Amino acid sequence: MIYQFYKNEKALIDYSNKAALYALSKSRFLANMSHEIITPLNSIVGFSEQLTQVDLQAEQKEQVGAIRNSSVMLLDVVNDILDFSKYETGKVTLEQIPFSPYVAIHDVFDSMKIQAEKKKIGFHLNMEIDKDLYILGDPLRLKQVVMNLLSNAIKFTAEGKESLNAALQNLESNNTRLKVSISDTGLGINPVDQKIIFDEFAQVYYASTKEKQQGTGLGLAICKKIVEFQGGTIEVKSIERKDFTFTFELPYQITNKPVNQELPVSKLEIEAQVLAGKRVLLADDNMLNILLASTILRKYKVTFDAAYNGREALDLFYENNYDLVLTDIQMPEMGGIELTQKIRSCEDKSKNSISILGVTANVMQEDRKKYLASGMDELVLKLFLEQELLEKILKFIRK
Structure with a gap:
């Protein structure tokens, strides 16, 4: 009996180790696969953004808009896969910065209003939160949950209305809980499907409407992982063919309003005038990425030299003086890490x-962590848009 116990325990340990290794291998595969997709997407989204700033004919603008919208949809799918992979392996870091929950939720609500107006459904916001009250946490993750739930509600509502209710509880102490409820008058789901709605890749098929839903089926699974990762709870209540109500609660700590705020785009463009005459070294084996970055730099009168691998970049670095180096991580002959070292x-x-x-x-x-440990000052994540690239360059370029 003792031998059987030992044998079973050893089998469980081996199985646990294999499961952990499998999860890590899957995470690695998804990251590498997503990298290969995002690299060409970076060019598509970036150049379509630049084309929207050019005086085009009406038909051409419509075509550029279609390209941009399609590429953004593809990017959403890739980001869903990456996000789920990060939360599944627990390899995610939450920011702890002061932010206004009123502003964060209002920003998402305003951005989603256009989708609701297109479907001609009501879109209501009831937020009992002081605009000047700040909490400590990760605003991006909160926005991600609210956006996923609102998008899901709009998708499943053909007519009627959407309602978003938000309030802070236990305000008498420094520790508070943010409660958000999103309701709709959509299709609803039956009690059986409610049990699996937060599972990965779960999508409800509505036979009566023959409606096939688009997407990865990861949106609600990601919401659940984001909320629970922060010590919160999320649930759904629904009456089939009548309504949905998603409710989540997140714990936060009340804090003071931050002194420094992000620069608005208009002021950012003014600040970018200091870039005129600066010299940047671009290193990337992808010619389209070089072309995109150089297109943005030319707008602000930045001079640059381009290298298509790390060894060429290093030779140029020794020959010339630069104010900043912008390098891809994965390049032939010499990668970005070795170049930095x-x-x-x-x-x-x-x-x-x-x-x-x-x-x-x-x-x-x-x-x-590995990239920053090699000596890099910061990372620019693909897909980068003009504003994001400018913000990073302005922060680190030699004055």
Whole structure:
């Protein structure tokens, strides 16, 4: 009997180790696969953004808009897969910064209003939160949950209305709970499907309407993982063919209003005027990525040299003086990490302290730590848009 206990325990340990290894391998595969998709998507989204700023004919604008919308939809699918992979393996880091829950929720609500208006359904917001009250947490994750739930509600509502209710509880202490409820008058689901609605890849098929839903079936699963990862709860109540109500609660700590706020786009463009005459070294084996980055830099009168692998970039670095290096992580002959290490080990102190921004589609936390540990100052994640790239460059370029 003792031998059987030992044998069973050993089998469980082996199975647990294999499961952990499988989860890590799957996470790695998804990250690499997503990187290969995001790299060309970076060019599609970036160039379509630049084309929207050009004086085009009406038909051409419509075509560019179609390209952009399709690529953004594809990007959403890739991001869903990446997000789920990160939460599944627990390799995710939550920010702890002061933010206004009123502003965060209002921003998402306003951005989703257009979709509701297109379907001609009511869209109501009831928020009993002081605009000047700030909490400590991750605003991006809160927005992600609210956006996923609102998008899901709009998708399943043909007529009627959507309602978003938000309130903070236990305000008499520093610790509070944010309660958000999103209701709709959509199709609803039966009690059996309610039990699996938060499972990954779960999609309800409505035979009566013959409606086939688009997407990965990961949206609600990601919401559940985000909420529970922060110590919160999420649930659904529904009456089939009548309504849905998703409710989630998240614990937060009340804090003071931050002093520094992000620059608005208009002010950012004014600040970007200091970039005129600066010199940047671009290193990327993808010619389209070089073309996109150079298109943005030219707008602000930044001069640049382009290298298509790390070794070419290193030679240019030794030959010339630059104000910033923008390098891809994965390149032939010499990658971004090795290039960064070579630059940091340069004997010329006036050159080895240059700011280095790494460009990558890999968002895994352990890889981010590895990239920054190599000597990079910050990462620029693909897909980057003009404003995002400018913000990073302005923060780190030599003044």
